[in-house]
Amino acid sequence: MSKILIGAASAALLSACSTLPSGPKIDRSYSSVAQDSRALFLILHYTALDWEKSLKVLSTGGQVSAHYLLRDEPAISYQLVDENRRSWHAGQSFWAGNQNLNAASIGIEIVNAGYTDGPLGRVYAPYPEAQVQELILLIKDIVARHQIRPDRIIGHADIAPGRKQDPGPLFPWRRLAEAGIIPWPAPAQVTAKLPLYEALPPDAAWFQDKLARVGYQVPRNGEMDTQTKSVIATFQMKYRPSDYSGNADAETAALLDVVTTPGGMLLAVPNAAPTPYVSRW
Structure with missing residues (x-):
């Protein structure tokens, strides 16, 4: 093949490439219902x-x-x-x-x-x-x-x-x-459960199980170790900030029971009484 033919072929190839679309053809007129935000x-x-x-x-x-x-x-x-x-x-x-x-x-x-x-x-x-x-x-x-x-x-x-x-x-x-942003333990339920845990304090395994159900990463060794106490203190900071010592006391047990019981968490609704929050538990 002569240099003239090779040059002509190359020019034709380059010309064809230059006419290709610059990107994919994407039609966005359809949208699936099976989706949600990446921000969970x-x-x-x-x-x-x-x-x-x-x-x-x-x-x-x-x-x-x-x-x-x-x-x-x-x-x-x-x-x-x-x-x-x-x-x-x-x-x-x-x-x-x-x-x-x-x-x-x-x-x-x-x-x-x-x-x-x-x-x-x-x-x-x-x-x-x-x-x-x-x-x-x-x-x-x-x-x-x-x-x-x-x-x-x-x-x-x-x-x-x-x-x-x-x-x-x-x-x-x-x-x-x-403000209706997060759910809160029902005060009446906490009060009702308090005498039970005052009379019969739960053991470390009970606290660890309840804390894990809330969502915390907590040891599951049945021992009231340093990490378990840290998780209890974190829970207390949110729901009982007057005392966040990390002690596994009766009030903390009552709060944990209510927080992890279906219907125990209430969500405020503007201009209406709080309603039970249906959570993942």
Whole structure:
């Protein structure tokens, strides 16, 4: 074949290639009903830093991030990562059989000093009222978009008990319950069960089983070891923050019983009485 013919063939081939589509032909006129959001969990943190340091660490630090950073003064929500992308906020984590929750969660970091250890023990920083109000609005906005289940709105401590403490015992979980965001143990049921556990305290295996049913990663060795006490303390921080010593007392047992009993968790409904929350248990 002559050089002229080879050149002509090459030119024709290049011409044909140039007319190929630049991408696939995708028709998006159909949509399956079998789908949901990739964001299954909403995880709440405190930064343990002031505003300036929090912003620097989460936006330019390169090691951790969050979808949102909620400032303390003024109370403004800043989006740092698109909700459709993964942020690095959960780390090594577990909840209800799910591990490494970064890929399936949205993270909110709340500017809060965390805690200080002093002569009188550990002291946690409060959350300003304006910040709490902004957080409630932000959570409702996220949940509306992704249909995140109320029992999957959890704290960093829940998914890493003992290793993490945030958002701490002063975090207003009860306010979130009153706003209809998360379910809450029915007070009357807790009161009714309290005498039973005062008379007959459960053993370590009972506590471990109930905590595992809530969603925590907890030892199943039947011993009241350090890790089990850490998980109990984390549970207490949420539902009984007046005493989060980690002691397996009767009130904690009553709370655990109600939390894991069908119909024991109530979800507030605007302008109506709270209704039983149908959870995974």
